[in-house]
Structure formats: structure tokens, C-alpha cells
Amino acid sequence: MSLNRRHWLTAAGATVTSLWLAGCDKLATNSTFTGVLRVAEKWTYRAQRLVADRNALAAEFTPADISKDFKANGTLRPQDDEYTELMAGGFADYRLVVDGLVERPLELTLGQVRALPSRTQITRHDCVEGWSSIGKWKGARLSALLAQAKLKPEAKYIVFHCFDTLEQTLDGSGRYYESIDLVDAMHPQTILAYEMNDATLPVRHGYPLRLRVERQLGYKHAKYVMRIEAVSDFSQIGRGQGGFWPDRGYEWYAGI
Amino acid sequence: MAGKPTKVLVKRHALVTRLTHWLNVLVISLLLMSGLQIFNAHPALYWGAKSTFAEPWLAMTKEEIGDQPRGITTVGGLKFDTTGVLGWSGPEGMREQRGFPSWATVPSWRDLATGRNWHFFFAWLFVLNGFVYLAWGLLGGHLRKDLLPNRDQLAPGHILHEISTHARLKFAKGEEARRYNVIQKFTYLAVILVLLPTMVATGLCMSPGFNAAAPWLVDVFGGRQSARSIHFISAGLIVAFVVVHLVLVVLSGLWNNMRSMITGRYAIEVEGGRS
Numbered sequence: 206m207s208l209n210r211r212h213w214l215t216a217a218g219a220t221v222t223s224l225w226l227a228g229c230d231k232l233a234t235n236s237t238f239t240g241v242l243r244v245a246e247k248w249t250y251r252a253q254r255l256v257a258d259r260n261a262l263a264a265e266f267t268p269a270d271i272s273k274d275f276k277a278n279g280t281l282r283p284q285d286d287e288y289t290e291l292m293a294g295g296f297a298d299y300r301l302v303v304d305g306l307v308e309r310p311l312e313l314t315l316g317q318v319r320a321l322p323s324r325t326q327i328t329r330h331d332c333v334e335g336w337s338s339i340g341k342w343k344g345a346r347l348s349a350l351l352a353q354a355k356l357k358p359e360a361k362y363i364v365f366h367c368f369d370t371l372e373q374t375l376d377g378s379g380r381y382y383e384s385i386d387l388v389d390a391m392h393p394q395t396i397l398a399y400e401m402n403d404a405t406l407p408v409r410h411g412y413p414l415r416l417r418v419e420r421q422l423g424y425k426h427a428k429y430v431m432r433i434e435a436v437s438d439f440s441q442i443g444r445g446q447g448g449f450w451p452d453r454g455y456e457w458y459a460g461i
Numbered sequence: 462m463a464g465k466p467t468k469v470l471v472k473r474h475a476l477v478t479r480l481t482h483w484l485n486v487l488v489i490s491l492l493l494m495s496g497l498q499i500f501n502a503h504p505a506l507y508w509g510a511k512s513t514f515a516e517p518w519l520a521m522t523k524e525e526i527g528d529q530p531r532g533i534t535t536v537g538g539l540k541f542d543t544t545g546v547l548g549w550s551g552p553e554g555m556r557e558q559r560g561f562p563s564w565a566t567v568p569s570w571r572d573l574a575t576g577r578n579w580h581f582f583f584a585w586l587f588v589l590n591g592f593v594y595l596a597w598g599l600l601g602g603h604l605r606k607d608l609l610p611n612r613d614q615l616a617p618g619h620i621l622h623e624i625s626t627h628a629r630l631k632f633a634k635g636e637e638a639r640r641y642n643v644i645q646k647f648t649y650l651a652v653i654l655v656l657l658p659t660m661v662a663t664g665l666c667m668s669p670g671f672n673a674a675a676p677w678l679v680d681v682f683g684g685r686q687s688a689r690s691i692h693f694i695s696a697g698l699i700v701a702f703v704v705v706h707l708v709l710v711v712l713s714g715l716w717n718n719m720r721s722m723i724t725g726r727y728a729i730e731v732e733g734g735r736s
Contacts, residue, residue, distance in 0.1 A: 214711070226564060229494070233568035233575050245582035249668075257674030264676050266510070274514045329510060329685060331669050333573065334503040336512040337685050420673045454574030460670025461581060 250458040259388050263419035266327040271402060272338040275330070277409040280369035280381065283429055288368040296413050301397075305364070305434035308355035315399070315413055321345035321353075324396050332423040333455065341403065342417050344396030350433070351390060360435035363390040364442060365416050368429040371449060383427040383448040384439050384457070385418055394419040397430060422459035424450045466730040471639060473727035475603065481594040482722060488590060489699065491583045494567040496696060497560070498576030504548075504560025506693055510684030518690070521548040523558040530556070588661060595653075607641065608650050614643040632713045638729040652702055656695055663692035 232238045283289070291299050301318055303311040325343040332338075351363070364384040372379030389395055397414045399406050406412045411428025418425050425448070439445065444452035451457040474482075505517035520535045521543070532548025534541045544550075550562035563569040567579055598604040613619060623643050626633075633642055641649070665671045666679040666688035682688040710718045721727035 222564075225490075226569060229491075229567045230569050233572070233579075239575070239578060242578045242582040245578070245585050248585055249581060253668075253670045253674070257670065261673045263669065263673045264679075270510065272511050274512075276512075276514065329669075331667075331685065332503070333577075335499065335667075335689060336503050336505075336507075336514070337510065339511045420670045422669060450574075454572075454578070456577065456581075461668040 246456045246458055246461075249456075249461045253458075253460050254388065260392065261420075263328055263394055266329065266339050268327065268341070270339045271327060271341055275338040275340050275402075275410075276332070276336060278332060278334075278423065280371050280428065281409045283369035285368050285370055287431070288429065299413060299431075301414065301430070302432040303350065303354045303434075304432070305436050306357040306360035307351075307435050308357060309353070311350075311354050313350075318345050318350075318397065318414065319399060322349040324393065325400075326394055326396075326417075326419070328394070328417070328419045330423055330426070333450075333459065340401055342396065342398040343400035343403075344398035344414070344417060346393070347395045347397060347416075348391045348393070350397070351435070354435075356387075356435050359437045360387070361437050362386055362435070362439055362447070364434040364436055364439060364447075365427040365430050366432040366434065367427050368431050378443050378452065379449075380443075381427060381429070381449045382443055383416065383425050384436075384442075385416075385421070385425065389418050389420065392418075392420070420460055424448070424455065425459045466635070466732055468728050468730055470726040470728050472725055473721040474725045475601075476725065477594065477597045477601075478603065479722055479725060481590050484586070484590050488583045488587045489703075491567060491579060492587060493696060493700065494565060495576045495579035495583065498566040498568070498571075499573060499580060500693065501560040501566060501571065502573045502576075506690045507686040508683065508690060509686055512686055519693075521560040523549045530558075584661075584664060591657060591661070598653075604650075604653075608646050608653070610643050610646045611640070614646070619643065630712055635729065635731055638727075648702070652699075656698055656702070660692065660695045660699065663688045663695065667692070 296315060299315055300312040301315075303313070322345070323343055324346055325341065327339065327341045330338050330340060347363070362384045363386075365382060367381035367383075369381050370379050371381050385395075394417065396417050398411070398417050399414055401407060401410050406415060411426075411430070414430040416425070416427045416430060436442070439447045443449065446452045447457040448455075504522075505512070505514075505520040507513055507517050517535070518537060522533050522535070523530050524533045525531075530544075530549055531542055532544040532546065532550060534543040534547045546562055547560065549556055549558055551557050551559075557571075559571060566576070568575055595604075598608075614623075620643055627642070627644050632638070662678060663682060665675075666682060666685060672679050672685065679685055679688055682691055717728050
């Protein structure tokens with residue numbers, strides 16, 4: 206190849222590359238373009254709900270598979286007053302509130318939550334960052350809790366309000382919350398875990414109650430749950446996207 | 462054998478090939494760059510179902526050596542100083558800890574949420590594009606006629622001959638240039654039927670929803686973290702394929718190749734009188 210031609214090709218390559226990179230960055234901040242890209246989430250959600258067995262169980266593992274180095278992300282110890290005060294009293298005054306579109310709003314002590322039908326499962330926790338850890342969870346079946354509260358027909362989503370503020374904001378939108386649809390809410394593996402690896406759920410993993418919704422990524426598994434609300438839509442909660450991380454650009458449907 | 466060779470334009474690439482090819486150029490580039498953005502959220506790889514955080518087989522980290530921050534890439538037990546590219550990169554004075562450098566990711570800054578949005582949108586396009594190509598290639602005979610090696614090409618002597626001419630960068634001329642050579646055919650078939658489907662399958666294994674629906678697939682790859690590793694390695698193989706492909710495109714006649722992939726017409730030289 207002649208020197209001239211090589212120079213020409215190198216220059217053309219460099220120009221195309223820098224235009225390409227600048228173009229991508231520009232598109233990444235363009236709200237119309239990102240809006241178009243986000244239709245993929247709806248395709249994924251619909252495709253999975255359409256094709257996959259809605260009651261299919263996430264894989265379960267053996268005690269030998271349990272991770273000794275299970276990672277914890279997000280809040281590791283809530284500093285919020287409500288939480289620290291309850292902690293000082295050993296959570297004796299804790300009440301799990303179940304309200305919203307239900308016939309019978311509930312306020313349950315931890316003892317009452319533990320008395321609900323439970324399920325124990327050894328499952329893989331997949332973080333949105335890419336890592337996986339395996340843990341054993343025991344908790345109250347969410348379906349049993351919701352059966353007790355009796356969902357109204359217009360209820361479409363279950364919202365989990367948490368104790369922890371993960372980001373300090375002026376409008377209070379930095380408090381953690383998450384939401385799931387009724388397919389996942391009624392799934393047999395969806396539990397409010399109070400035990401991890403045969404011991405009381407550690408604070409860093411969400412004491413006193415942590416949602417396990419095994420067919421979705423880790424950020425859906427809300428920790429430090431204080432209130433469960435049944436809603437018909439979640440546009441009025443937080444910044445309207447259905448969860449702390451969805452409000453910050455992540456998919457609401459994290460089955461992918 | 463009389464007369465000078467004449468240049469004739471033969472029809473080489475069908476419209477479907479050309480359209481799906483150029484769409485793939487765009488889509489695979491964006492998948493690669495958004496994929497590296499996603500990788501950067503946890504730039505470490507493991508084998509098995511779960512992460513063994515103390516023992517990744519591949520990791521890109523920042524380490525203080527002396528009192529200088531360095532980018533260190535660990536592969537197996539080996540450590541490499543990759544400062545400026547992997548682990549610790551960016552302009553002097555503004556370096557940051559990141560797996561792959563900003564010029565390799567979409568967007569250039571750290572943004573996992575946006576990287577995922579791009580990756581999943583273009584993954585859908587990639588699958589649809591691949592489906593169109595494969596359906597047309599199987600039904601229309603493109604795979605059988607153009608990519609499956611002909612009987613004579615499978616003779617050991619022929620294969621050895623092709624390897625030796627290929628290694629010396631001698632490209633087929635005349636009548637032989639009407640078809641792909643046997644190494645080309647094997648490579649294209651391996652990429653189309655093995656590498657790209659592996660990419661899709663291991664990608665699907667990253668989805669906890671899909672894993673519940675089809676648990677056997679993630680088992681085929683040896684667990685979710687193995688699937689993630691294979692997804693990464695396959696991406697590397699695609700990059701390697703593209704690099705070799707581009708070099709050969711340039712060396713075997715850039716303009717002729719570009720014309721054929723844009724207009725469909727490829728020039729070959731045939732002996733005079735038989736055009």
C-alpha cells in the first residue's frame with residue numbers, strides 16, 4: 206500500500222471515528238432519541254410476558270452453592286430517623302403497613318409477618334452491574350399477604366416504600382421505593398424475606414424485610430420495606446417511573 | 462486463451478445481503494460500545510453461576526504502585542500494566558478508574574442506565590436483522606449456493622493451496638473470483654451460524670426473566686457468570702473477525718469491494734472473448 210493511500214485511509218478513519226463518538230454522545234442526551242430507544246423495554250416486557258410461562262420458577266440452588274461473599278449495594282445502614290428510632294427499640298414498634306387499593310388495610314408486627322405462610326429458597330441474585338451472588342432466603346409469601354388485604358380489582362401494581370434515603374434531594378424523591386406488576390407479585394417465589402442464610406436478615410441486606418422478586422435484577426429487591434401500597438398506576442409516586450432507579454433511567458421492568 | 466483479460470462486472474451481493482450487512486455495521490458497533498459501557502459497571506469476569514469476587518479470571522482495576530495510580534488488567538494469574546487504556550484512563554490530569562476507556566463506550570461518560578437502553582434497543586434490531594438475513598439466506602439459497610463450500614473446494618489439496626495463497630495475501634483472479642474461497646466460506650459460516658447466535662444466546666442468559674423461562678440455556682453455558690464471560694469473549698472474537706475482514710477488504714481491492722457491497726456489482730478479470 207502506498208504511503209499516500211495509507212495516510213488518506215488513516216485520516217478518513219480518524220475523522221469518521223471522532224464524528225461517530227461525538228454523534229453518539231449527542232444522541233445519548235437527546236430526549237427524543239432516548240425515548241425511542243426506551244421502547245425496547247416495552248418489547249422485552251411484552252415478549253417475556255407473552256412467550257414465557259408466567260409462573261416459571263427461577264432456578265434454585267443447593268446449600269453448597271451459597272456465596273460466602275454476597276455483595277450488598279445501595280444503602281448499607283439507613284440513617285433515616287424513623288429507622289434509627291425503631292432500631293433503638295429493637296423494632297418492637299415496627300408495623301408493616303399494607304394500604305392503597307385494598308379492601309382491608311393492614312398493619313402487621315414483625316411477629317405477624319413471620320406467622321404468614323412462608324417460603325424458603327436458595328436463589329441467585331443478579332445485580333444490574335453484572336455480578337451474581339447466591340443466597341438462602343426465608344420470608345412471607347407476598348401473595349398470602351395480599352390475599353389477606355384483598356386487592357381491589359383496579360389494583361395493577363404493588364409499590365414497596367422503604368425506610369432508606371439513598372440520595373439527598375430537596376423534594377424527598379431520593380427515598381428508595383420499587384414497584385412490580387401483579388404477575389410478579391403473585392409469583393410463588395416472591396417473598397418478603399426476614400431471614401438470610403438461616404439467620405436474621407442483616408441490616409446491610411435490608412433488615413427487617415426485603416422483597417425477593419427472583420425473576421428480576423437486584424435493584425427491584427427493595428430493602429428496608431416499611432409500607433406496601435396497591436396502586437392502579439405509579440405516575441404520582443417519586444418521579445413517576447415506578448422506582449428509585451427507574452426514576453434515574455433504569456428499566457422499570459428489570460427481567461432483563 | 463487468446464486476447465487480453467477484460468474487466469467485467471458480475472453481480473455479487475443481493476440487495477438483502479447489502480442492506481443487512483450495512484445495518485449490522487451500525488448495530489454491531491453500537492452493541493459493542495454500549496456493551497463495554499455495561500461491562501464497565503463491574504469490570505470483572507468469573508466462571509460458574511456466581512461471582513467469586515476475590516478470584517475473577519479477568520479484571521480491570523486501579524492500583525497504587527509507588528504512589529502512582531496505574532491501570533492493572535489481570536488475566537488468569539497474570540498482571541499487565543494497561544494504564545491509559547484499561548483500568549485507569551482519560552486525558553492526563555483527568556484520569557479516572559474505568560474498565561474500557563471513554564472512546565470505546567457509548568456514551569463516553571459512565572452511565573450504565575443509558576448503556577443498557579442502547580444495548581437492548583440495538584439487540585432487538587440485531588436479532589430482527591439477523592432473522593431476516595437467515596430466513597432469506599436459507600429459503601433463497603444464499604447460504605447453500607454462496608457460502609457452503611463446493612465439493613472441489615473441500616479436497617485437502619485445495620484447502621492447503623488456499624491456506625498457502627491466503628497467507629501470502631494472493632487473492633483469487635478470473636473465474637475463481639466469482640465465488641468465495643474456502644477459507645472465506647468457513648469463516649463466514651462460523652460467524653453467521655456459530656459466533657453471532659452464541660452472542661444472542663449468552664446475551665439472553667443475562668436476563669433473569671429469560672433464565673426462569675428457559676433455565677436449560679444458562680446451564681448449557683455453565684451458569685450465568687460463565688455466560689457473561691462467553692458473551693465477552695465472543696464480542697472479542699467478533700472484533701477480531703471485523704479487524705481481519707477490514708484488512709482483507711483493503712488489501713484485496715478496497716474500491717471493488719466497496720462497490721460490490723453498495724451496488725452489488727463486483728469487477729473480475731476474465732480472458733478476452735468470454736465476458
